[in-house]
Amino acid sequence: MTALILVIGLTLLVWQDLGGAYRTTLIGACIALPLMIIRKYCEAIVQGSQRVLRSIIGSQLIFPFLVILGGGVVFAMEGSKDTTSITVLYVLAMIGSTLAALVVLGRSWKVLALRVSSTEGDAPRPRTILISGVSLGLVGSGFVLSQNIDFFILGVLGEPSDVALVRVSARVAEAIGMLRAVALLQYKPLLARASGRGETKLFADHIRKLCLVFTLTGTPLFLIAVFFGEEVMGVFGPGFVEGAWIMRVYVLGVFISLLTGASGPVLTMSGHENIVARLLWVSLGINILLDLALIPWVGAIGCGIATVVAQTFFNVSTVVIARRRLGLDPSILMFVPALRPGAPK
Numbered sequence: 001m002t003a004l005i006l007v008i009g010l011t012l013l014v015w016q017d018l019g020g021a022y023r024t025t026l027i028g029a030c031i032a033l034p035l036m037i038i039r040k041y042c043e044a045i046v047q048g049s050q051r052v053l054r055s056i057i058g059s060q061l062i063f064p065f066l067v068i069l070g071g072g073v074v075f076a077m078e079g080s081k082d083t084t085s086i087t088v089l090y091v092l093a094m095i096g097s098t099l100a101a102l103v104v105l106g107r108s109w110k111v112l113a114l115r116v117s118s119t120e121g122d123a124p125r126p127r128t129i130l131i132s133g134v135s136l137g138l139v140g141s142g143f144v145l146s147q148n149i150d151f152f153i154l155g156v157l158g159e160p161s162d163v164a165l166v167r168v169s170a171r172v173a174e175a176i177g178m179l180r181a182v183a184l185l186q187y188k189p190l191l192a193r194a195s196g197r198g199e200t201k202l203f204a205d206h207i208r209k210l211c212l213v214f215t216l217t218g219t220p221l222f223l224i225a226v227f228f229g230e231e232v233m234g235v236f237g238p239g240f241v242e243g244a245w246i247m248r249v250y251v252l253g254v255f256i257s258l259l260t261g262a263s264g265p266v267l268t269m270s271g272h273e274n275i276v277a278r279l280l281w282v283s284l285g286i287n288i289l290l291d292l293a294l295i296p297w298v299g300a301i302g303c304g305i306a307t308v309v310a311q312t313f314f315n316v317s318t319v320v321i322a323r324r325r326l327g328l329d330p331s332i333l334m335f336v337p338a339l340r341p342g343a344p345k
Helices: 002-015 020-048 057-076 083-117 126-157 160-176 178-196 200-227 229-234 238-259 263-268 273-298 300-326
Strands: none
Touching: 020 057, 020 083, 057 083, 126 160, 126 273, 126 300, 160 178, 160 200, 160 229, 160 238, 160 300, 178 200, 178 263, 200 229, 200 238, 229 238, 238 300, 263 273, 263 300, 273 300
């Protein structure tokens, strides 16, 4: 599917007069798309081998480093600050980060092969890791699409100015959960290790700490965004103040995801990544259908409502699955004894 989209996109852009001023940028995006997917799947397979920190080397370390380095070179050279230079920089950074992901995958695969041939009987088999990695890759691809599909559909069905409002609103909402990403980077390896060793009590303790971090750091930022929405959006310019209510809708979705804890990563790190992948793609379908229904009706705020409904479906579903499969509640409800799994009714 990706190869087909790439061929069609490049054909239309190179041999047809399409894209206008954005032609070079779109060609670069078509070239970068398969590289990003290859990188995503390589990192997912490494993550499937429970090497979480190594799985982010390409996308979270090498890619931004190359972008910053290349950006410094571009802006230091007189006359090179144009669309073509930035596009080439982006593609080269994507190539470099993809190669880094392939190198990490190769080294991890050799180590795993040695483990399997050793006396460790509990070492994961390559086939198991590959299946897990494919599921994690589907999860990652679903997240990438869910973060960008709104903007594409709104651009087709709505006004260009609405796309800018939604883009800024979504990024402000993501800032509320910024410490969530930091905490997950630290705790994902711990969750995977505790789950692999069958240390249920330690696993539950990690989940509890993550929920506390999410709630305690997200709640103050959520309240600021809700009560001072106009001021927050005004930071980006007077024209963005009208997007305050759009931002509040997106912020609500992020806050709900914080209250449901690390339900998705908990399932992923405990061997249920295939379930997470299915739920994520179902929620993506819900998002698209609601976008198509709401955007022509209520405009940009309908885009936010669609996202919040889809996010809430995914987060609540993963909490329910975690309660059933693991006997643990990763959400804020874990702190209510009467609502914990197995509590007397």
